[in-house]
Amino acid sequence: MKKEYLYTKSHEWVLFLDEKTARIGISDYAQGELGDLVFINLPEAGDEVVAGEEFADVESVKAVSNIYSPVTGTVRAINEELLDHPEFVNSDATEAWFIEVEDIKDQVELLTEEQYKAQL
Amino acid sequence: MKLIFEKSNAGRGCELLPECDVPVTSVDDKFRRNKELHLPEVSETELSRHYTELMKRTFGVNDGFYPLGSCTMKYNPKVNDDIAKLSGFAEIHPLQPVGSAQGCLEVMKLAEEYLSEVTGMDAMDFQPAAGAHGEFTGLKLIAAYHKERKDTKRTKIIVPDSAHGTNPASAAMAGFSVINVASTKEGYVDPEELKKVVGDDTAGFMLTNPNTVGMFDENILEITKIIHDAGGLNYYDGANLNAIMGLVRPGDMGFDVVHLNLHKTFSTPHGGGGPGSGPVGCKELLIKYLPSSRIILKDGKYEYAEKSPESIGRVKAFYGNFLIVVRALTYILTLGGEGLKNASENAVLNANYMMSKLQESFEIPFSGHCMHEFVISLEQLKQEKGVSALDFAKTLLDYGMHPPTMYFPLIVHEALMVEPTETETKENLELAIEVYKKVLEQAKSDPELLHQSPVKTVIGRPDEVMAARNPILRYQFNVNGE
Numbered sequence: 001m002k003k004e005y006l007y008t009k010s011h012e013w014v015l016f017l018d019e020k021t022a023r024i025g026i027s028d029y030a031q032g033e034l035g036d037l038v039f040i041n042l043p044e045a046g047d048e049v050v051a052g053e054e055f056a057d058v059e060s061v062k063a064v065s066n067i068y069s070p071v072t073g074t075v076r077a078i079n080e081e082l083l084d085h086p087e088f089v090n091s092d093a094t095e096a097w098f099i100e101v102e103d104i105k106d107q108v109e110l111l112t113e114e115q116y117k118a119q120l
Numbered sequence: 121m122k123l124i125f126e127k128s129n130a131g132r133g134c135e136l137l138p139e140c141d142v143p144v145t146s147v148d149d150k151f152r153r154n155k156e157l158h159l160p161e162v163s164e165t166e167l168s169r170h171y172t173e174l175m176k177r178t179f180g181v182n183d184g185f186y187p188l189g190s191c192t193m194k195y196n197p198k199v200n201d202d203i204a205k206l207s208g209f210a211e212i213h214p215l216q217p218v219g220s221a222q223g224c225l226e227v228m229k230l231a232e233e234y235l236s237e238v239t240g241m242d243a244m245d246f247q248p249a250a251g252a253h254g255e256f257t258g259l260k261l262i263a264a265y266h267k268e269r270k271d272t273k274r275t276k277i278i279v280p281d282s283a284h285g286t287n288p289a290s291a292a293m294a295g296f297s298v299i300n301v302a303s304t305k306e307g308y309v310d311p312e313e314l315k316k317v318v319g320d321d322t323a324g325f326m327l328t329n330p331n332t333v334g335m336f337d338e339n340i341l342e343i344t345k346i347i348h349d350a351g352g353l354n355y356y357d358g359a360n361l362n363a364i365m366g367l368v369r370p371g372d373m374g375f376d377v378v379h380l381n382l383h384k385t386f387s388t389p390h391g392g393g394g395p396g397s398g399p400v401g402c403k404e405l406l407i408k409y410l411p412s413s414r415i416i417l418k419d420g421k422y423e424y425a426e427k428s429p430e431s432i433g434r435v436k437a438f439y440g441n442f443l444i445v446v447r448a449l450t451y452i453l454t455l456g457g458e459g460l461k462n463a464s465e466n467a468v469l470n471a472n473y474m475m476s477k478l479q480e481s482f483e484i485p486f487s488g489h490c491m492h493e494f495v496i497s498l499e500q501l502k503q504e505k506g507v508s509a510l511d512f513a514k515t516l517l518d519y520g521m522h523p524p525t526m527y528f529p530l531i532v533h534e535a536l537m538v539e540p541t542e543t544e545t546k547e548n549l550e551l552a553i554e555v556y557k558k559v560l561e562q563a564k565s566d567p568e569l570l571h572q573s574p575v576k577t578v579i580g581r582p583d584e585v586m587a588a589r590n591p592i593l594r595y596q597f598n599v600n601g602e
Contacts, residue, residue, distance in 0.1 A: 038588035
């Protein structure tokens with residue numbers, strides 16, 4: 001399985017680690033639009049996330065925004081580092097993952113990087 | 121500038137308190153402090169100069185143009201303060217028997233009647249201390265309504281994606297979950313999208329009209345009907361009432377509950393000078409859930425009716441910010457019905473004047489006439505020159521003007537939201553138009569200049585990330601208490 005970043009129309013990325021597991025973050029475009037992040041609220045390991053529904057929120061110097069899950073599944077891990085260092089998302093949005101989800105059962109419509117960039 | 125604690129000098133002081141005219145009693149030793157309070161010790165001269173120095177560093181409506189969109193920073197007539205200072209209002213005690221506070225009850229009753237008339241509601245409650253507090257209270261009324269009908273499935277509040285951030289926050293605080301509904305590209309609520317999200321779990325819907333891009337939603341009757349047909353109630357956020365006073369009423373648009381911001385629409389202090397006041401108004405069906413007892417006139421005397429057993433209970437001590445209600449009533453009585461209508465008409469006229477003059481130079485994403493405010497998008501400038509809405513706003517400070525609201529509504533990129541209000545002259549608007557155009561030219565010819573601004577203010581650019589993450593909220597004394 002080819003590892004590539006796929007995107008949602010609501011500016012999250014998803015990177016499948018295998019068929020049932022994926023990492024989720026927000027796109028570089030999204031971090032640029034949000035501006036400097038000052039807080040990130042993440043779910044806890046074991047929480048359920050639902051495709052198309054919010055699972056986290058981020059606060060930037062401009063506004064608070066919801067982050068929507070691209071997939072339905074169970075949170076396996078969260079990137080605890082981000083809680084103390086939300087600025088990591090600004091410095092490298094594709095490296096700064098928010099959560100890892102396992103037992104993926106469903107997903108929203110996902111775009112390739114090319115498709116995502118074309119619709120920005 | 122030194123802080124007041126840094127100006128303190130042991131032994132100095134001033135006598136500001138009057139002599140005690142009641143017997144002095146003492147608190148039991150076990151409840152007493154064992155250390156002196158950290159109070160600054162300064163002479164009255166130093167104290168007075170300290171506050172004057174602080175005052176010079178602020179910017180208010182009395183200093184200049186303050187078009188902070190969605191905040192209605194209109195001028196506050198001084199007569200409001202004169203009336204609020206009358207001893208019958210200012211020196212009243214909240215526990216005084218109502219027989220000796222008839223004037224105060226009359227103020228609240230009259231204010232209730234007039235504000236109900238303006239909004240098309242049947243009652244008004246003054247306890248909420250500000251807008252978001254009013255939203256919370258109004259949503260609790262909606263919750264109580266469904267609960268009494270045992271309609272417990274209704275757990276969702278629908279808000280448009282252009283809503284004020286307080287709307288979803290208040291809904292969450294009041295125990296609801298929030299459903300977002302997408303706006304049309306013109307910034308209106310899309311009735312078709314709304315139909316998709318309503319159902320037997322819909323508790324209510326929150327809306328400002330005119331909406332957050334300054335447009336009046338002409339589908340409003342259809343929108344409120346969709347919610348009513350689904351069994352929900354309609355909540356009107358009064359943030360933008362300044363556009364429609366005396367012209368159209370939320371009650372007639374199909375809303376069941378509203379909150380007003382007296383500190384916006386009714387010319388009471390807004391911002392640091394507050395306090396605010398966010399009265400909640402409602403239709404007959406929700407009156408019994410209101411926090412306060414109703415004021416009634418019986419045999420020529422005002423009194424409180426018995427408390428409704430279905431009331432959601434207090435949301436604030438006593439009567440809310442009563443002296444703010446006195447100021448708002450003064451404003452209403454000074455202007456009269458026609459005057460309120462003129463105020464709204466002029467607010468809309470001023471916004472349209474500015475918008476039409478700026479249209480040739482700036483991108484205005486929503487076409488057609490606006491209501492009391494309009495939105496500029498600087499997205500193109502950001503892409504081409506790297507100058508953001510923040511840079512633009514900061515530069516306006518160097519021209520002695522308060523910037524418009526930035527980055528709101530969220531559906532417009534690099535948004536500046538301008539609300540001139542009715543209390544600005546044509547000359548002031550023209551000056552602002554000239555400055556906006558000049559700053560735009562500067563942004564195009566010398567973008568770096570805008571990244572550096574402001575240069576004429578006492579503080580340039582505060583570190584916003586630091587301020588959000590590590591705020592210093594109180595003075596730090598030395599370990600040994602000095």
